[in-house]
Amino acid sequence: xxxxxxxxxxxxxxxxxxxxxxxxxxxxxxxxxxxxxxxxxxxxxxxxxxxxxxxxxxxxxxxxxxxxxxxxxxxxxxxxxxxxxxxxxxxxxxxxxxxxxxxxxxxxxxxxxxxxxxxxxxxxxxxxxxxxxxxxxxxxxxxxxxxxxxxxxxxxxxxxxxxxxxxxxxxxxxxxxxxxxxxxxxxxxxxxxxxxxxxxxxxxxxxxxxxxxxxxxxxxxxxxxxxxxxxxxxxxxxxxxxxxxxxxxxxxxxxxxxxxxxxxxxxxxxxxxxxxxxxxxxxxxxxxxxxxxxxxxxxxxxxxxxxxxxxxxxxxxxxxxxxxxxxxxxxxxxxxxxxxxxxxxxxxxxxxxxxxxxxxxxxxxxxxxxxxxxxxxxxxxxxxxxxxxxxxxxxxxxxxxxxxxxxxxxxxxxxxx
Numbered sequence: 237x238x239x240x241x242x243x244x245x246x247x248x249x250x251x252x253x254x255x256x257x258x259x260x261x262x263x264x265x266x267x268x269x270x271x272x273x274x275x276x277x278x279x280x281x282x283x284x285x286x287x288x289x290x291x292x293x294x295x296x297x298x299x300x301x302x303x304x305x306x307x308x309x310x311x312x313x314x315x316x317x318x319x320x321x322x323x324x325x326x327x328x329x330x331x332x333x334x335x336x337x338x339x340x341x342x343x344x345x346x347x348x349x350x351x352x353x354x355x356x357x358x359x360x361x362x363x364x365x366x367x368x369x370x371x372x373x374x375x376x377x378x379x380x381x382x383x384x385x386x387x388x389x390x391x392x393x394x395x396x397x398x399x400x401x402x403x404x405x406x407x408x409x410x411x412x413x414x415x416x417x418x419x420x421x422x423x424x425x426x427x428x429x430x431x432x433x434x435x436x437x438x439x440x441x442x443x444x445x446x447x448x449x450x451x452x453x454x455x456x457x458x459x460x461x462x463x464x465x466x467x468x469x470x471x472x473x474x475x476x477x478x479x480x481x482x483x484x485x486x487x488x489x490x491x492x493x494x495x496x497x498x499x500x501x502x503x504x505x506x507x508x509x510x511x512x513x514x515x516x517x518x519x520x521x522x523x524x525x526x527x528x529x530x531x532x533x534x535x536x537x538x539x540x541x542x543x544x545x546x547x548x549x550x551x552x553x554x555x556x557x558x559x560x561x562x563x564x565x566x567x568x569x570x571x572x573x574x575x576x577x578x579x580x581x582x583x584x585x586x587x588x589x590x591x592x593x594x595x596x597x598x599x600x601x602x603x604x605x606x607x608x609x610x611x612x613x614x615x616x617x618x619x620x621x622x623x624x625x626x627x628x629x630x631x632x633x634x635x636x637x638x639x640x641x642x643x644x645x646x647x648x649x650x651x652x653x
Contacts, residue, residue, distance in 0.1 A: 249291045250299045257337035266316040266334025269296040312338045396499045403501040425511045431501035461539035469495040472539040492549040544574035550602040558619040560591045
């Protein structure tokens with residue numbers, strides 16, 4: 237924070253004191269009034285302000301008490317007494333009495349925010365810049381291990397990622413509610429967005445999808461929410477004209493896009509391209525209300541719940557699915573599904589181990605993919621619906637045909653070698 241040369245006014249010091257506390261203290265390491273004066277003098281000398289005269293000890297203490305009684309930017313200022321040092325040594329090797337500012341983010345909170353950057357396909361420079369901003373926002377004594385550790389960028393990333401997040405946030409939130417300056421909301425229904433959606437080429441580069449004539453495809457969406465699931469960031473919304481311009485609206489148009497594969501996103505003018513369906517037009521189960529049906533605040537789609545019901549982002553209605561699993565699968569069930577209904581089945585497997593009955597809500601196709609990856613050892617079995625059992629049987633038959641050994645006898649002899 238730059239200060240004009242020769243500045244000796246105590247009224248300027250409170251800002252500098254606030255900055256010192258933010259940058260150099262935490263709830264285990266304080267600064268005394270005399271140490272603050274020394275820091276201020278060092279700071280001004282380093283900027284060539286040799287004529288600077290620091291405020292008196294009394295003035296510094298008065299301003300510290302003012303900051304204590306009047307939190308600025310929500311930051312709490314307090315004082316550590318020498319009597320507190322023995323207790324602090326139980327969690328910190330070198331506590332220090334004095335005035336301090338409580339960190340805005342705890343070490344664990346900052347770690348969660350920094351680690352979340354690993355989900356984003358950003359380039360190396362942008363990742364580093366965001367890490368530094370998180371550390372600066374948190375505050376904390378210089379030299380303490382509060383800085384976020386280095387995170388390597390993905391080899392393949394999308395330079396439009398932050399632009400996408402910003403645009404979606406504007407489309408969903410900007411102008412939705414009245415303010416003092418704008419008594420009437422500008423965009424009460426939100427705004428639609430238009431963007432290109434990319435696939436990876438053979439070399440790993442992102443390239444927009446194209447029509448058969450070679451022109452890039454553009455997607456128009458009513459955005460509802462950005463949701464994280466299974467290591468990816470998804471945009472949930474209603475897709476305008478999913479198949480053809482004359483297609484009638486239907487539930488299949490409720491769709492999820494990977495945010496990291498969106499490029500060239502534009503927020504649209506609602507006067508030209510209005511939102512087709514606001515979120516309250518969707519029921520909690522993902523079905524669309526008829527135009528003549530009123531909205532029900534107790535039965536509205538929750539995009540987060542909608543995504544959590546899907547181990548893979550497959551659209552379509554989530555249906556009740558019943559299965560039995562071995563005990564070792566319970567952890568997997570709870571990790572993949574948000575609110576499974578688990579109970580004892582009263583039955584055991586061939587080895588006498590208990591089996592558990594599990595009921596989840598999930599689209600059949602997503603459950604088909606999920607169950608196939610855990611079927612090798614017979615740890616899970618689908619009981620209902622029968623339609624899913626039939627699809628699993630068909631998938632099993634295809635696998636047998638595709639992977640049946642050409643010479644079963646030779647394959648058998650090799651397995652016993």
